[in-house]
Amino acid sequence: MTKTSKPLPAASLHIVLALLDGELHGYALMRRVGELSDGAVKMGPGTLYGTLNRLVDDDLIVETTGRAAHIDSERRRYYELTANGRALALAELARLQTLVHRVAGHLTGGAPA
Amino acid sequence: MTKTSKPLPAASLHIVLALLDGELHGYALMRRVGELSDGAVKMGPGTLYGTLNRLVDDDLIVETTGRAAHIDSERRRYYELTANGRALALAELARLQTLVHRVAGHLTGGAPA
């Protein structure tokens, strides 16, 4: 039993969300995650690489063995979502959309007495 | 310099977001948080009460000493956001909106192969 899709921890969530846009290497991921939240979320290398490994173990991402992986610096290790990972990322995105929509809704349309 | 607004941990985030709609007591909060994510997020009492205390310590919420607090069962302890808490909740909401918007945007507007 791998995992019945409990909400992903913050770092994992941000990584799979960032990867929805295409494969990236670790360091770029670090920057991208920050950018997606206007610098509010800063993931250090400790969180990054540890999370990346966990994500690979859970079969949500894989190290790319293709395209960008070798047209670029040898040092870089690219990652992309697996089918599982993409499905989960999409589900999490939907969950966040629902959450944001509902909370924002209560602010304007709040229960009238 | 209290805190430069690092992203709140998941449980805290959900609680302050739920409280944006008005004061609630612990147990109701537990249910509300679940509802806001269609049952995807289930917060047990361990997480709930521990987080509630931390939030009080951080001056993001306070135990209500008013209205609902006593027109209702004596057992219930109501909490509401402080000014700090509301500001932070709103900031976090905005952050999530931005994140969701950007990620979703890349999906549709992304490079069409």
Place this chain on the structure above:
DNA sequence: CCCTTGACTATCGAAGTTCGATATATCAGA
């Protein structure tokens, strides 16, 4: 040529957070 800086991956231990079980008490209904 050497040295510094930034890109890049990687690991470790400490600190912080979440989980699930457990406990206790009240209240409504079968």
Place this chain on the structure above:
DNA sequence: TCTGATATATCGAACTTCGATAGTCAAGGG
């Protein structure tokens, strides 16, 4: 009375995140 939902509370184990540290490679300055 027994059960199940409401309601709060606590503990320890497991998990996640953080920040420091480390080392390589490439480019630019002195």
